Amino acid sequence: xxxxxxxxxxxxxxxxxxxxxxxxxxxxxxxxxxxxxxxxxxxxxxxxxxxxxxxxxxxxxxxxxxxxxxxxxxxxxxxxxxxxxxxxxxxxxxxxxxxxxxxxxxxxxxxxxxxxxxxxxxxxxxxxxxxxxxxxxxxxxxxxxxxxxxxxxxxxxxxxxxxxxxxxxxxxxxxxxxxxxxxxxxxxxxxxxxxxxxxxxxxxxxxxxxxxxxx
Amino acid sequence: xxxxxxxxxxxxxxxxxxxxxxxxxxxxxxxxxxxxxxxxxxxxxxxxxxxxxxxxxxxxxxxxxxxxxxxxxxxxxxxxxxxxxxxxxxxxxxxxxxxxxxxxxxxxxxxxxxxxxxxxxxxxxxxxxxxxxxxxxxxxxxxxxxxxxxxxxxxxxxxxxxxxx
Numbered sequence: 326x327x328x329x330x331x332x333x334x335x336x337x338x339x340x341x342x343x344x345x346x347x348x349x350x351x352x353x354x355x356x357x358x359x360x361x362x363x364x365x366x367x368x369x370x371x372x373x374x375x376x377x378x379x380x381x382x383x384x385x386x387x388x389x390x391x392x393x394x395x396x397x398x399x400x401x402x403x404x405x406x407x408x409x410x411x412x413x414x415x416x417x418x419x420x421x422x423x424x425x426x427x428x429x430x431x432x433x434x435x436x437x438x439x440x441x442x443x444x445x446x447x448x449x450x451x452x453x454x455x456x457x458x459x460x461x462x463x464x465x466x467x468x469x470x471x472x473x474x475x476x477x478x479x480x481x482x483x484x485x486x487x488x489x490x491x492x493x494x495x496x497x498x499x500x501x502x503x504x505x506x507x508x509x510x511x512x513x514x515x516x517x518x519x520x521x522x523x524x525x526x527x528x529x530x531x532x533x534x535x536x537x538x539x540x
Numbered sequence: 541x542x543x544x545x546x547x548x549x550x551x552x553x554x555x556x557x558x559x560x561x562x563x564x565x566x567x568x569x570x571x572x573x574x575x576x577x578x579x580x581x582x583x584x585x586x587x588x589x590x591x592x593x594x595x596x597x598x599x600x601x602x603x604x605x606x607x608x609x610x611x612x613x614x615x616x617x618x619x620x621x622x623x624x625x626x627x628x629x630x631x632x633x634x635x636x637x638x639x640x641x642x643x644x645x646x647x648x649x650x651x652x653x654x655x656x657x658x659x660x661x662x663x664x665x666x667x668x669x670x671x672x673x674x675x676x677x678x679x680x681x682x683x684x685x686x687x688x689x690x691x692x693x694x695x696x697x698x699x700x701x702x703x704x705x
Contacts, residue, residue, distance in 0.1 A: 369582070372582045373582070374578055377575075377578045378575055381571075381578070385566045385574075386564070386566055389564060389566040389570075390562050390564050393564055403567070406566070406570065407570065407574060410574045411577060414574075414578050475557065475560060476561040479557060479558060498555060499562070526554050529557075529558075530553065530554050533553065533557055
């Protein structure tokens, strides 16, 4: 399906240096490594549940952390996480690869979060991460304490960010989205996304530097 | 992560710090719930068997179209080569009709008359043009509703006179 390949590599082609006409074949080897997300989603749309499982395993933890750190308590994060995947599952037949799958997934997730804020009107700003969701079960106590401190520091710094900046930062870190895709997910223009991400990084770096100085 | 122009080398420290602490995983129960939902959705989708029916529907449509095309092409050939005897009979019929047209109301005129006018009850005054036009739009069955709307002929058929012995 050549059209899918072209769409799938849309962002890669945009990011790559300009090539003479006909050199797009140079990017073909990237397809041989593993099926693209969009190809997996299309296969899932045709009824292949194994394709969905593979796709899900690629994105599950990052999407969960996105909800968790965006400002939800763990229970709400789980609900929103399930809601987002349910929407993806329900929309499998009508899915069209007009953008990267990650952009599509996080746009759905972002909208779920916004809808939840509108539903509840009361947005719990603080992310309360329960100890059982941590993956530090086998870490020595000293290291765990240090990681716990760093985690709390970073969480506090993230909490202090305005929602839009936190959203942009998490889309960049967890989803690996570039500025164009962040803008697409959040419905902002590219300059706004760039500004939000820059401010977020600047504030987080300042917070981390302060923490280092206070040691 | 990505190489945007917004990231200076020192920004990697923020990214690294975030990576170091962002290690939460999805609870297994939640994973299972979602994967089960996906499997059930695909199983329900397979029950519909749309992928099988679609080509069949196309084949049926094309077959039917071809059959109709063949049918019409054969009919067209028949019209193109009419029977000479039938042509002669038609010419004779036309000539007879031409003679009948003088002074006599032709079949054609009778055929063109509205059916409703013919069904008008006997003894009533002749219908005006506007009445005829209105009656022509009325279904004949609407006029057959009661005794008032019956013609003499219909009345005689419905109530035959007793036969004298």
